[in-house]
Amino acid sequence: MAVQVKHVHPKIALPFSRRAGLLLGLGFAALLLALTLAWSMTLGAANVDAEAVYRALFHYDNTHFDHLVIRTVRLPRVLAGAVVGAGFAAAGAIMQGLTRNPLADSGILGINAGAAFAVVLTVYTLGSPPLSVYATAALIGATMAAMAVYGLGSLGRGGATPLRLTLAGVVLTSFVSSLTTALLVHDQETLDQIRFWTAGALAGRDMALLRQIAPVILAGIAGSLLISRQITTISLGEDVAKGLGQSTTLVKALGAVMVVLLAGGSVALAGPIGFVGLIVPHAARFVAGVDYRWIIPYSVMLGAILVTVADVAARLVLRPYELPVGIMMALLGAPFFIFLARWRVNR
Numbered sequence: 300m301a302v303q304v305k306h307v308h309p310k311i312a313l314p315f316s317r318r319a320g321l322l323l324g325l326g327f328a329a330l331l332l333a334l335t336l337a338w339s340m341t342l343g344a345a346n347v348d349a350e351a352v353y354r355a356l357f358h359y360d361n362t363h364f365d366h367l368v369i370r371t372v373r374l375p376r377v378l379a380g381a382v383v384g385a386g387f388a389a390a391g392a393i394m395q396g397l398t399r400n401p402l403a404d405s406g407i408l409g410i411n412a413g414a415a416f417a418v419v420l421t422v423y424t425l426g427s428p429p430l431s432v433y434a435t436a437a438l439i440g441a442t443m444a445a446m447a448v449y450g451l452g453s454l455g456r457g458g459a460t461p462l463r464l465t466l467a468g469v470v471l472t473s474f475v476s477s478l479t480t481a482l483l484v485h486d487q488e489t490l491d492q493i494r495f496w497t498a499g500a501l502a503g504r505d506m507a508l509l510r511q512i513a514p515v516i517l518a519g520i521a522g523s524l525l526i527s528r529q530i531t532t533i534s535l536g537e538d539v540a541k542g543l544g545q546s547t548t549l550v551k552a553l554g555a556v557m558v559v560l561l562a563g564g565s566v567a568l569a570g571p572i573g574f575v576g577l578i579v580p581h582a583a584r585f586v587a588g589v590d591y592r593w594i595i596p597y598s599v600m601l602g603a604i605l606v607t608v609a610d611v612a613a614r615l616v617l618r619p620y621e622l623p624v625g626i627m628m629a630l631l632g633a634p635f636f637i638f639l640a641r642w643r644v645n646r
Contacts, residue, residue: 321593324586328600335607336381340373342611344619371505378513379504379568380610380624381603384575386516386565388602389523390558391576392583392595396530397554400464401581402636405441405562406573408468412475413444414566415497422493423482434512434567441563445555447471499572499625501610512568519560520599526553527591534591572625574632575602 340352347365354360355369387405394403405411417440418433425432451467479497483490495502523530529550532540540547565572579602580594587593609627616622 321587325596325600328597328604332381332600332604332607335604336377339377339380339607339611340369343368343373343614375504375506375509376501376610377607379509380501380606382509382513382516383501383565383569383572384579384602384604384606385520385599386561386602387572387575388579388583388598388605389520389576389595390561390565392580392591392598393523393530393554393558393561394576395580396534396591396594397551398464399534399536402465402577404574404577405558405565406571406575407472407577407636408464409444409448409471409475410441410558410562411566411571411573412472412479413447414438414441414563415571416440416475416479417443418567419479419482419493419497423486434515434564437567438515438559438563441559441566444471444475445559495623496570498623499570499628500623501569502621502623504568508568512564515560515564516568519557519564520595522553522557522560523595524592526550526557527595530554530591530595531589534589570623570625572606572628574628574636575606578632578635579605 337349337352341347341349345368347369351365352369355363355366356374359370360366390410391404394405394408395401414437417436421428421432421436448464448467448471451471452464455463483494483497529540529545532543532545533547533550537547540550562576579598582601583594583597587597606624606628609631610624613622613624613627616627
């Protein structure tokens with residue numbers, strides 16, 4: 300059996316030099332992420348120098364205004380951006396691997412819209428619920444949306460093809476987004492409370508919210524790493540996976556749970572930021588090849604970097620005002636989506 304696995308997966312048994320190179324690349328990505336987070340904390344409506352950031356982090360003085368800004372405003376914001384970017388990117392990698400669909404992404408397949416609608420409906424119904432309720436509502440909404448998209452995409456002869464899943468996701472996103480808009484238009488109080496969040500934003504995130512939701516996303520990342528080998532096998536084809544004795548139904552169910560944790564938690568923390576899960580896994584695959592044991596860690600790092608950089612751009616483009624980071628990601632992601640739809644799906 301071991302000989303058969305090696306024959307089917309010629310690219311998974313990596314030589315030592317290749318593994319060392321990938322590990323070195325991950326280390327470089329981690330260093331780049333740390334530098335990006337530190338750089339992000341120096342920028343905003345008022346810039347501060349790197350020394351002030353260092354002193355605020357390691358020699359905090361609550362009487363110093365810059366220290367207060369960095370520790371209570373900018374640090375939670377950049378950490379939230381990194382966690383959200385990692386979560387959306389890992390979710391996209393899992394979905395692309397399990398569905399073998401280059402367009403798979405929690406935003407395109409309706410999961411973000413479902414989570415956002417659930418949060419808006421919760422605020423509309425309960426007024427100002429505790430922060431933990433946001434996370435619960437987002438996870439429920441993400442689960443319902445994922446089930447609906449897969450059900451719609453599976454109708455008819457041929458089952459859930461990549462194109463059918465994409466079309467089902469687009470239809471569900473449009474329908475649920477219209478319901479979300481209707482609720483916001485009907486209730487001015489809900490609109491005032493949540494309108495910036497619905498565009499995907501990191502402003503105003505604090506450590507209390509981050510401590511409640513980040514464990515959900517981190518659990519999803521850990522779970523995705525545990526099933527990464529099985530995702531690689533399924534990404535090579537259902538027949539290959541079944542021929543190796545793998546339970547594809549179980550792996551897909553576990554993957555769906557991870558996607559709900561990752562995308563639902565990320566939406567609860569920062570709103571429905573699109574295209575992160577679409578762009579990043581392709582970049583990670585370009586570096587790491589076809590093995591999801593490497594694609595997922597690279598996606599986590601690159602997703603965190605991408606959202607952090609996009610948030611910096613959102614803060615600076617209309618300075619001293621700022622745009623929601625979701626708008627910046629749409630500007631980056633829409634052309635990439637068109638490219639993939641034209642050159643990858645139609646091949």
